[in-house]
Amino acid sequence: MMTPILSARQITKKFGRVVALDNCDFDLMPGEVLGVIGDNGAGKSTLIKALSGALRPDHGEVRLEGDLVQFHEPLEARRAGIETVYQNLALSPALSIADNMFLGREIRKPGLLGSVFRFLDRTEMESQSRALLTELGLLTIQNIGQTVETLSGGQRQGIAVARAAAFGSKVIIMDEPTAALGVKESRRVLELIRDVQSKGISIVLISHNMPHVFEVASRIHIHRLGKRLCVIDPKKYEMSDAVAFMTGAKVPEGPDFA
């Protein structure tokens, strides 16, 4: 039995009287794409925030590669190798594309200029950003110094996805990455997901888009009422089954669910 690369046990999170996560479990196997589906308000986003350090759970433990971890802020999760594309993108509108790509991990100029005067290496950051975006084939941009707020929603999402893909070393979590994208762009994101997976990085994909999830996911984690209801193999089940489980219309039974 393989050790999950990222797992959580008995995670609980309450907001006042609302129980967002109720003794929830989670497992992500190395090298897989785990789809996470669930109805609105089921607690998916809260789970993701707990795993990525944006939230501290009230109870429960999180393990990365088998080791117990406690992230007090998103920066710690990032340093541990977990990158997240949040639903609201987490991009600063007034800063440039390159600034956003490197926010929190800026490159300094080499030598004295960098260490003593803390000069940022603008040129390096811009050329790396340009290379990343072209390599991933997501966008063609004329002006890398453009501010993010001048881009459309789809373009911004592309940048957020590219940022995670570029820096994620162990796990990438994507919360509704294709929500604002058109057909062609969504295709690119799905290809990107396969590319990243082929590099050995594990991916968590939260989405409402059943066809997308069923296309790329190795397993699908169904979230309901603050907990993990079950995990299904997309090859063995239909989309309609998944939706039925998600909404409670059908109860999972049989040898697949221990």
Place this chain on the structure above:
Amino acid sequence: MKKLLVSTAITMALMSTAAVADVAACLITKTDTNPFFVKMKEGATARAAEIGVSLKTYAGKIDGDHQSQVAAIETCIADGAKGILIAASDTKAIVGSVTQARDAGLVVIALDTPLEPMDAADATFATDNFLAGELIGKWAAAALGADAANARIGMLDLAVSQPSVGVLRDQGFLQGFGIDLGNPNKWGDETDPRIVGNDVTAGNEEGGRRAMENLLAKDPMINVVYTINEPAASGAYEALKAIGRENDVLIVSVDGGCPGVADVKDGVIGATSQQYPLLMAALGIEAIKTWADSGVKPAPTPGKAFFDTGVSLVTDKPAPGVPSIDTKEGTDRCWG
């Protein structure tokens, strides 16, 4: 139940009136931060304690804060004070509230700054600000001698709203110097070519410096500067020092505070007219007590519409024909 309430109310009312053995008075100054008014407050508080007057003090937040003074008057009326001493920030606008207080039976005495019109208050205890200006004007003219005919004069005043204290000192100075006043109820309308210009200082160092700089930008060869008070003079001196002319210019002022007298001693200020806020306040408190005891209102100094608390010219370079005291005596009698 109703009986209990009524009897409690009556008892409490009796108790409170019985507790007022002292005469209640109010002192309302322009600010709590200008040393002049701090001294006034000290003088009032000391005298009040001596003669059995319970004193409440109020002040505006800054010079010109009229609203706080209006609120203070209303509070005093509600408190049941017998009299109010007030140094008004807006000498015209405060008249409404003052009339309200007088109608309610309080005696209102203006301190330092006469109200406009002066008889809106029951009495005014003040420095003769016009005389204060005249003294320094005469002194400046005498100090210049023949050059007074070609003097270039900078006028550093208080505020664009032209409160009475500012107008009186300004016009007094010009009269003393020998310049035609035009309308004696406002400054800035004079036509004598010797006046380079007027600017306002808010009565503090920053304002004094800026106003002096502005006038020097008009005419760098100003050689006489009238200032509304000593902090403004101190700021003006810095501006002159910045262009290296501090020894070429005669600065005169009004106030007579201890730092100001020290500045006269050091040669920063040529001469200053000293006023006596402690005396003003003490006499004011006594007047309220007299009114409360016997209903007699204070009388003005003979020949004047107000009670003159006195002014002396302080300088170490006396000019002929202008009586003055030297800085040693000035220091003994100074305040702040």
Place this chain on the structure above:
Amino acid sequence: MTPGDQDSLAAEHPDDTVASFEEEGNHFSNQVRNWLHQTPAAVPLIVLVISTIVFGLVLGSKFFSPFALTLILQQVAIVGIVALAQSLVILTAGIDLSVGAIMVFSSVIMGQFTFRYGLPVEVSVFCGLFAGTLMGAINGVLVAVVRLPPFIVTLGTWQIFLAANFLYSENETIRGSDIADQAPLLQFFGEKFKIGGAIFTYGVVLMLVLAVVLAYMLRYTAWGRHVYAVGDDPDAAELSGVRTKRVLISVYALSGLICAIAGWVLIGRIGSVSPTSGQLANIEAITAVVIGGISLFGGRGSILGSLCGALIVGVFSLGLRMVGTDPQWTYLLIGLLIILAVGIDQWIRKVAV
């Protein structure tokens, strides 16, 4: 439609570009708007140059003399320095009403420590600077950790610091002559040097140096990028790994330090240590910052714009005084400039889709 079908559609139309930028028609106004979006300090600079030229034409060599022009710099120096501090705070979408109080209290500490306790001047100056930084840090902690709105926090601390200033100083003014005799270092920034007819005080030089240093820090260091990010969208910044709390506290503390420096320069300008100075500094600083094009909503604007804003106010003040108009006209025009500046800022922001 299966994913395969979608792919074949894409194959029939092999267009690699997923996104490209269409120009909204090359209207001149849009070009101007885009340029302004990229160089935010342009508007106040243009206004400054135009107003200087206009006053020069009206007043002639009296205004255009090195004396008058450098006089404006001197008159504006203190507000200019405080405006730099205020700019930093406003960039984080905050505001600091206590800047004037911090400035004057720091100057009072510098003076009183020297004259009341007899400490060496250098020590007193250091204590004053430290006190300013501490007061700023208090603001920062209340805003960042306790999460109170900056307007309310600094409204409260303004009153607290100002009252503490009056209570501690006992309303006592320390005379310029005494300072010149015993502790001339306090008046250091009032010292001047001449270049031809132009007079520069060290205070003016300091203002310019500080502006350049801060502009550099904001543009070329990671901390500077983080300041803009926190002002622009604090949640996005936090999720991106910016330590928003630390950035906020550092901004307010730095602002406090700069105000304390302004307090030192103040002593140089008025010669004495007076606890009643600087009453209007907070409003004047905010005016300079707004006219300088820094948005009150945070995240955009250049600190050099604030400097231009302060200079614009200075040019108008001195120019109108020299023309001889009622001082009220200056206030009226400043009010119009503020509204114009905010209007232009909103127009520039519309570049966003």
